[in-house]
Each structure stands twice: as C-alpha cells, then as structure tokens.
Amino acid sequence: MNQKNAVIKTKNLTKSYSSAHAVQEVNLAVPEGCIYGFLGPNGAGKSTTMKMLLGLIKPTDGDITVLGTPLVRAGKSAKEKERLSVLKQTGSLIESPSYYGHLTGRENLEILCTLKNVPQSEISEALSIVRMEKQQDKKAAHYSLGMKQRLGLAGALLGHPKLLLLDEPTNGLDPAGIQEMRELVRSLPETCHMTVMVSSHLLSEIDQMADYAGIINKGRLIYQDSLLRLHEYSRRQLCLRTDNNSRAMAVLNENRIDCRLEGGFLTFAETADEKTAYLISALVKEGIGILRVEERQKSLEDIFLELTGKQVSL
Amino acid sequence: MIRLLITELKKTRRRHTGLVYGAALGLMLVWALWAMSKMENRNNVITQQGYYYLLANFPLMNSFLLPVIIACAESRLCDIEVKGNTFKLLCTLQPRRSIYHIKLLVSFLYLLLFTTAQTALIRGLCGLFHVKQPCPAQHMLFFFLANLTVGTVLVIIQQSLSLLSDNQLFPLFVGVGGTFVGIFSGFLPQIPIQRLLPWGYYSVFLTVGLNYEQTTRTITYYPVPFAYRSYIGFAVFGIIAYLIGKDRFMKKEV
Numbered sequence: 001m002n003q004k005n006a007v008i009k010t011k012n013l014t015k016s017y018s019s020a021h022a023v024q025e026v027n028l029a030v031p032e033g034c035i036y037g038f039l040g041p042n043g044a045g046k047s048t049t050m051k052m053l054l055g056l057i058k059p060t061d062g063d064i065t066v067l068g069t070p071l072v073r074a075g076k077s078a079k080e081k082e083r084l085s086v087l088k089q090t091g092s093l094i095e096s097p098s099y100y101g102h103l104t105g106r107e108n109l110e111i112l113c114t115l116k117n118v119p120q121s122e123i124s125e126a127l128s129i130v131r132m133e134k135q136q137d138k139k140a141a142h143y144s145l146g147m148k149q150r151l152g153l154a155g156a157l158l159g160h161p162k163l164l165l166l167d168e169p170t171n172g173l174d175p176a177g178i179q180e181m182r183e184l185v186r187s188l189p190e191t192c193h194m195t196v197m198v199s200s201h202l203l204s205e206i207d208q209m210a211d212y213a214g215i216i217n218k219g220r221l222i223y224q225d226s227l228l229r230l231h232e233y234s235r236r237q238l239c240l241r242t243d244n245n246s247r248a249m250a251v252l253n254e255n256r257i258d259c260r261l262e263g264g265f266l267t268f269a270e271t272a273d274e275k276t277a278y279l280i281s282a283l284v285k286e287g288i289g290i291l292r293v294e295e296r297q298k299s300l301e302d303i304f305l306e307l308t309g310k311q312v313s314l
Numbered sequence: 315m316i317r318l319l320i321t322e323l324k325k326t327r328r329r330h331t332g333l334v335y336g337a338a339l340g341l342m343l344v345w346a347l348w349a350m351s352k353m354e355n356r357n358n359v360i361t362q363q364g365y366y367y368l369l370a371n372f373p374l375m376n377s378f379l380l381p382v383i384i385a386c387a388e389s390r391l392c393d394i395e396v397k398g399n400t401f402k403l404l405c406t407l408q409p410r411r412s413i414y415h416i417k418l419l420v421s422f423l424y425l426l427l428f429t430t431a432q433t434a435l436i437r438g439l440c441g442l443f444h445v446k447q448p449c450p451a452q453h454m455l456f457f458f459l460a461n462l463t464v465g466t467v468l469v470i471i472q473q474s475l476s477l478l479s480d481n482q483l484f485p486l487f488v489g490v491g492g493t494f495v496g497i498f499s500g501f502l503p504q505i506p507i508q509r510l511l512p513w514g515y516y517s518v519f520l521t522v523g524l525n526y527e528q529t530t531r532t533i534t535y536y537p538v539p540f541a542y543r544s545y546i547g548f549a550v551f552g553i554i555a556y557l558i559g560k561d562r563f564m565k566k567e568v
Contacts, residue, residue: 054406056568080409087406098403100394102328114321115407140398155403 005032006065007163007195008053013062014075015048015219022048024219025062030197030212033189037210037227038199041308045219046199047095050167053197054092055083066090067162088116091156091194092165096172097148098155101141105132105151108140109158118159126154129191130184146177153184157192164188166198170205182209203304217308234298238276239265243289251286252279265294318408322416329390335428338383342375343435350443359533364445366535368436369457370522376432376461377496377516384468385489387424391417392476401568414563417473425465433458453521456540460519463545467512467552468492474559478566509544512551518544 008030015023023045030036040046051057053064055071064072069086071078099108109123127133130150135143140151149169156164166185170178186209188196200206206213206227213230215223223230242248245261252259252266257279259266268279280290346368350360359367395401395413404413433454440449468489475485496513508514523538 051402051568054402056402056405084407084409090406092403092406094402096399098398098400100325100398100400102394103325107324107327111321111324112403112407114317114324115404117317 006030007032007067008036008197009063009065010049010053011063013049013052013064013072014060015045015052015057016060021219023052023059023216026216026219026221027224028214028221029224030195030214032195033193034195034211035185035189035209036195036197037206037213038197038216039203039206039213039304040199040201040216042201044201044216044308046201046216047167048219049216050092050094050165050197050199053165054087054090054094056094088159089161090163090165091158091161092167093149093152093156093169094165094167097152099140099143099148099151102139104137104139105143105147105154106136108151109136109155112155112158116159122158122160123154126157129157130154131180145172146174146180149173149177149181150184153181160192160194162194164194164196166196168199168201170200170202178205185209203300207300215304215307222307230300230303233303234300235269237296237298238268239292239294239296240268240280240283240290241265241292242283243291247286248283248288251283251288255279255282257282265292267296318412318416319419322420325394326391326420329394331387331390331424332427334383334387334390335424338379339428339431339435341379342372342432343439345375346371346435346439350439359535360443361446363447363535364440364443365436365447365450365453366522366537368439369450369453370520370524370535372432372436373457373461373516373520374500376464377500377513378493380465380516381468381489381493381496381513384425384465385472385486385492388421388469388472388476389482389486391421392473393482395477396480396482401566405568410564411560414473414477414560417477418470421469421473422466425462425469429458429462429465432461450537453537456519456521460540460545461516463549463552464512464515464519467515467548467555470552470556470559471512474555474562477559477563512548512555515544515548518548 006029008028010026010028013023013026014021026049038046048057052059053066055077058077059072059075061075062072063070063074066086067089069082071083071086077083100111106123109126110120113120113123127136130153132147132150132154135147140148143151153169169185170181173181182205185196185198188194198209210227212225213223213227214221241264245264245266248266249259249261259268283290353359436454437449472485472489475488476482479485492511492513495507495511496516499508499511499514500517508518519541521538521540522535525534525536
C-alpha cells in the first residue's frame with residue numbers, strides 16, 4: 001500500500017491498560033479518497049484505535065499522523081491546538097450517536113456549526129445528504145436509532161471534512177437502515193470527496209462498502225490491503241473423495257500431482273479441466289473408486305475466520 | 315470563548331435551568347412577604363431592624379434551598395452531555411478543559427443572577443415595608459459575597475459529580491444529603507461539623523446575630539464581624555475542589 005498518499009498513518013500504535021494490550025503495534029495506512037474498512041471481532045481494538053486517532057484516548061506508544069500532521073510521536077501527543085485544527089478537517093461518529101435529546105435535529109446541527117465555526121447554511125445540505133429534511137424539527141430524543149445515526153452522520157459531514165471516521169455506523173440498525181447507511185457511506189468519496197474509515201465486526205458490511213480493508217484481532221493488525229487482494233485468497237479448490245484415499249494419494253504423488261488430505265477429501269489447489277481429467281483417469285486406471293468430486297471456494301468469511309482464528313460467532 | 319459560551323447557552327434551551335433558581339427566589343419572596351406582614355412586634359423588628367431581619371433569615375433559607383437547587387440545576391446542565399453521549403464528540407471540537415470551564419461559567423452566571431436578585435429583593439422588601447433602618451451596605455456586600463462564594467463551591471462540587479456520574483441520582487443524593495447535614499449542623503454549634511462540610515457554610519458567614527428575650531418574646535438583632543478566616547479557608551477548599559474536579563474530568567475516559 002502506498003504510504004505516501006495515506007491520510008492516516010500509524011506506526012507501532014499501542015495502547016495498554018496495566019499489563020493488558022488493547023492495541024499492539026498497529027501500523028495503519030489509510031489511502032486518500034477510499035473507503036477503508038476496519039474489520040475485527042468484538043473487543044479486537046477497533047474502537048480503541050479510532051479513539052486514539054481522534055485523541056480521545058492517549059496511546060501508550062507509537063506514532064499517529066492524520067492528514068499529514070503528526071498528532072502523536074512515540075506516545076507523546078501534539079499540542080491540543082494542533083490536534084483540534086486537524087480534527088476540524090475530520091468528521092467522526094464513534095460508537096453510539098451523540099446528540100442533545102431535548103433539542104431538534106436542526107438545533108443539534110446548529111450547535112455543531114457554532115463549534116466547528118462553519119456557516120449555518122451548510123445544515124440544509126447535510127440534512128439533504130442524510131435524507132432527514134422532513135424530520136429536522138423533531139426533537140432528537142424522539143428519533144429512531146437509525147435517524148439518530150443519520151443525524152450523527154449529518155453532524156460529521158458539516159464543514160466538508162476531508163476525512164470521516166465511522167465506528168460501527170450500522171450497529172443496532174434494522175436491515176433497511178443498514179442498507180441505507182451503507183449506500184450513504186458508499187457515496188461519500190464520490191459526492192463529498194472524502195476519505196472514509198469505517199469499522200465493523202461484520203465482514204459482509206465491509207465487503208459491500210470498502211475498497212481497502214484492515215483486519216485487527218486481539219489488538220494486532222493481521223491484514224491490510226485492498227479488498228480485491230483479500231478476494232484473491234478465496235481461489236477455487238478441487239476436492240475428491242475416493243474409496244481408498246491413502247492409496248489414491250500415493251498414486252497422485254507418483255504422478256507428481258500435489259494434493260493434501262483434509263477432512264476425508266483429497267484437495268488440489270488448481271482446478272484446470274485438463275488436470276482434473278488427467279488425475280481422475282490416473283486414479284481410475286489404478287482401480288480406485290471415485291465417490292465424490294467437488295469444487296470448493298473459500299468465502300471471505302472463511303478467510304476472515306482463518307486470519308482471526310475465530311470459529312465461533314463474531 | 316464567546317463562541318463556546320453561546321454554544322453552551324444554546325444547549326440549555328428548554329432545560330429551564332433559570333426556572334429552578336427562579337422558583338427558589340419566588341419561594342423566598344412569598345415567605346418573606348408572609349413573615350414580614352404577619353410578624354408580632356412588627357414595628358420593633360421589621361421597621362427598626364428590617365435589613366438585619368432579612369440578612370439573618372435569607373442565609374438560613376439559602377442553606378435549606380440552595381444546595382438542592384444547585385444539585386438540580388447542575389444535574390440538568392450536565393445530564394444533557396451524559397445522556398446524549400456527547401463527550402466523545404465535544405472532545406474532538408473543543409479543548410477538554412473548556413467543556414468543564416464553560417459549564418462552570420454558565421452555572422456561575424445563573425448563580426450570580428440569583429444572588430444579585432436576592433440582594434435586590436432584600437432592598438425591595440425593606441422599601442415595601444417602610445423599614446427605617448438605614449441600608450447596611452457592608453452587611454449587604456458580605457451577604458452577597460458569602461452567598462456567591464458558598465454557591466460557587468457547591469456548584470463546583472455538584473458539577474464535578476454530575477459530569478463524572480453516568481447516573482444523576484448520585485449527585486442529587488449528595489446535594490440533598492448535604493442540605494440535611496448543613497441544616498442540622500446549625501443546631502449543633504458545639505460539634506464543629508458545620509465547618510467541616512461546605513453545605514453548612516451559609517450560616518457560618520452570617521454577619522447578623524440575634525437575641526431572643528423569652529419574657530418579652532422579643533428578638534433583637536445585632537451585627538457580628540464577618541468570619542474572614544473561615545472565608546479564606548473556605549475559598550482555599552473551593553480551589554482544591556475545583557482542581558480535583560477538573561483533574562478527574564480531564565482524566566475521564568470518553
């Protein structure tokens with residue numbers, strides 16, 4: 001990944017609570033103009049990392065550079081003025097949405113406009129992006145969770161930030177809300193020219209939204225590259241079950257065909273038609289009965305589970 | 315600074331914080347009107363010593379009402395942030411210490427308005443009841459100063475507790491509990507508990523004492539010196555409470 005165009009860069013970012021490491025030596029590189037999916041099981045360190053990027057949590061060690069400005073060096077934070085000037089170009093929605101329940105949606109955004117020092121005329125634009133023009137005069141306490149999330153996103157969009165950090169923005173939303181939020185996030189780099197870093201514990205979410213992915217597990221970044229690259233891991237395999245697998249394996253080895261015995265199946269990395277025909281005829285010639293032939297493809301889910309080592313629900 | 319103050323005032327819309335203080339002031343006005351008009355020996359006490367009468371009784375009323383009023387007002391001002399989960403957003407938009415300071419400033423402004431109105435009320439009531447006693451400017455100034463100082467320290471304590479608590483019942487309980495301790499400590503002058511807890515200090519700074527003559531059932535008020543030493547000690551306590559409260563808030567993880 002090109003480090004030069006990265007809007008977020010971290011080097012050995014670490015956060016420890018007494019002896020436990022919440023985040024350990026994470027080296028993030030979020031390319032400009034993309035949607036970066038930050039994926040990991042619950043408790044992997046996604047929120048902690050994002051909070052450190054925003055200066056809400058002080059890192060124990062490591063460097064953070066956001067939009068070209070170093071915010072943390074060797075665990076030492078930059079001056080608050082510097083941090084806030086960078087964060088002015090950043091929008092964020094961390095965990096649950098922040099709002100004043102006794103105020104209307106518009107009044108909530110008015111407060112953010114004053115704090116961000118941006119003209120109030122931007123409110124209508126932000127409301128139209130999140131499709132909340134009709135609910136703007138309703139008190140935020142009366143909003144559904146989906147509407148609160150959209151209000152939070154509208155607030156994050158005020159001031160046309162260059163970078164948007166969204167921590168699990170679809171959490172708690174119904175399927176329609178999830179789809180709506182996904183479409184909204186997906187459209188942001190193009191319509192608003194911003195880089196989006198979005199976290200989720202759902203692989204399918206990231207798969208449908210992101211261009212790049214970073215996978216974090218137990219505080220460590222275990223994968224970081226384009227999603228296309230991740231898809232490449234899911235190449236096809238041919239699986240074969242015979243009435244005598246050990247003899248079949250010996251025959252195939254004699255014919256210099258690489259295979260592995262996994263769960264009662266002989267598996268082959270390549271599945272070219274000619275090779276399939278060749279190896280089956282070789283086995284039949286030796287009198288080995290072919291019981292089953294399957295073509296398998298690893299799903300992203302399988303890869304994710306392999307990477308994170310989690311076989312249970314995420 | 316002005317921008318942050320405007321924002322904070324915008325946030326308090328529909329929270330009716332001013333009404334909480336207004337209600338306390340209204341209650342005091344009703345009580346004073348009733349007490350001053352129904353009093354036996356009215357000519358002696360109200361006409362001759364009207365200022366002293368109010369300067370002795372208003373601090374006692376304050377020790378009854380203000381700790382609860384302050385706890386309620388602070389809870390209303392801070393709960394909007396706690397309930398709305400806004401700290402993590404605000405900390406990306408303004409310096410963390412300014413969140414604490416601006417809230418404190420707004421609370422102080424409410425308290426300043428209340429204290430000014432209460433001092434003006436003494437003047438107004440004395441005018442209404444044709445009090446002949448000349449206005450004791452120095453006593454009025456001490457009343458204003460003591461009222462504002464005790465109120466500010468209580469605001470610091472209540473604000474810190476409200477900002478640090480996820481549930482506002484705890485700071486409210488502390489406020490109500492403090493009120494009771496403050497009131498009852500006044501009845502136990504032999505035990506120095508009054509000076510150990512900030513809620514009891516409304517009556518520590520009284521500049522008017524009273525003599526009750528049982529046989530004639532008459533009350534005579536007399537001036538007492540302002541407790542300067544206690545005031546300085548209390549102010550130091552307030553500064554320490556502020557430093558601890560701010561430090562705890564700065565370290566609070568959002």
